[in-house]
Amino acid sequence: xxxIIISSVNAKMLSAVKKxxxxxxxxxxxxxxxxxxSGKRGLCEIYNSGVSKARYDLLCFMHEDVEILxxxxxxxxxxxxxxxxxxxLGVAGSSYKSLTPGGWACPGIEAKTNKVNIIQxxxxxxxxxxxxxxxxxxxxxxxxxxxxxxxxxxxxxxTDSVKFDEQTLPLFHGYDVDISLQVAKEHKVVVTFxxxxxxxxEGNYSTDWLKSxxxxxxxxxQCLPLNISGLDAKASSRGxxxxxxxLLKMLSAxxxxxxxxxxxxxxxxxxxxxxxxxxxxxxxxxxxxxx
Numbered sequence: 001x002x003x004i005i006i007s008s009v010n011a012k013m014l015s016a017v018k019k020x021x022x023x024x025x026x027x028x029x030x031x032x033x034x035x036x037x038s039g040k041r042g043l044c045e046i047y048n049s050g051v052s053k054a055r056y057d058l059l060c061f062m063h064e065d066v067e068i069l070x071x072x073x074x075x076x077x078x079x080x081x082x083x084x085x086x087x088x089l090g091v092a093g094s095s096y097k098s099l100t101p102g103g104w105a106c107p108g109i110e111a112k113t114n115k116v117n118i119i120q121x122x123x124x125x126x127x128x129x130x131x132x133x134x135x136x137x138x139x140x141x142x143x144x145x146x147x148x149x150x151x152x153x154x155x156x157x158x159t160d161s162v163k164f165d166e167q168t169l170p171l172f173h174g175y176d177v178d179i180s181l182q183v184a185k186e187h188k189v190v191v192t193f194x195x196x197x198x199x200x201x202e203g204n205y206s207t208d209w210l211k212s213x214x215x216x217x218x219x220x221x222q223c224l225p226l227n228i229s230g231l232d233a234k235a236s237s238r239g240x241x242x243x244x245x246x247l248l249k250m251l252s253a254x255x256x257x258x259x260x261x262x263x264x265x266x267x268x269x270x271x272x273x274x275x276x277x278x279x280x281x282x283x284x285x286x287x288x289x290x291x
Contacts, residue, residue: 005050027074044164087187090147095229100243108242123201149176174212
């Protein structure tokens with residue numbers, strides 16, 4: 001019933017997650033895993049290869065550093081994906097995707113826009129294990145703009161027309177945001193609160209991550225920002241400003257010059273979401289060294 005596709009870099013983790021799947025899924029399944037310890041293959045390429053090998057119509061793409069804590073979760077996936085209007089399912093996502101390059105969540109407005117049910121541990125930064133739960137509308141299923149790729153499901157029929165973009169995203173980041181935005185053009189992207197998993201590491205914001213984020217915003221510029229929940233103008237403007245500050249901080253860390261930062265703001269037409277006053281203020285602060 002479900003084909004589970006995993007890119008593996010750690011044989012021990014892969015063995016553990018395979019046992020976890022067997023113990024909890026509750027429906028017929030197959031695991032299609034790829035040894036990518038060398039890092040020579042990008043995640044989009046691996047996931048497309050997995051789709052081509054899958055025997056079942058329901059597809060689940062998941063990281064190996066997780067433990068699913070919900071029993072019979074396969075039945076939940078089958079029930080949700082039985083709705084033909086739904087094209088993509090996750091356990092963490094956001095109802096607002098900024099035009100400003102960034103991840104699946106928009107900083108500063110998470111309480112209103114994040115839809116998350118996950119136990120998060122930390123590997124790259126300090127922080128204790130915590131249950132992340134954002135469900136402002138108290139829903140079992142929430143429509144979102146983007147989901148986190150730690151765990152996501154779709155139907156094989158969706159992948160007939162929507163592919164993971166190996167050309168734009170040849171490495172390991174951004175595949176989840178891009179596939180979300182592709183699917184959202186014709187189908188609903190949703191987060192379920194009825195499946196809980198334990199994730200053993202957080203995101204790693206690297207040079208490649210920043211490059212992928214900018215490539216995605218450029219590719220989807222015409223449909224961004226994507227505001228699924230009808231966030232009001234004041235809140236969306238605040239989110240874009242916070243996202244812009246975060247972007248400029250990352251550009252500074254990557255040693256972008258002031259003029260290069262200004263060029264980024266213009267190339268992504270951020271005046272559309274910051275307003276010309278806010279946009280010019282960011283430009284001015286960059287040039288005087290505030291960012």
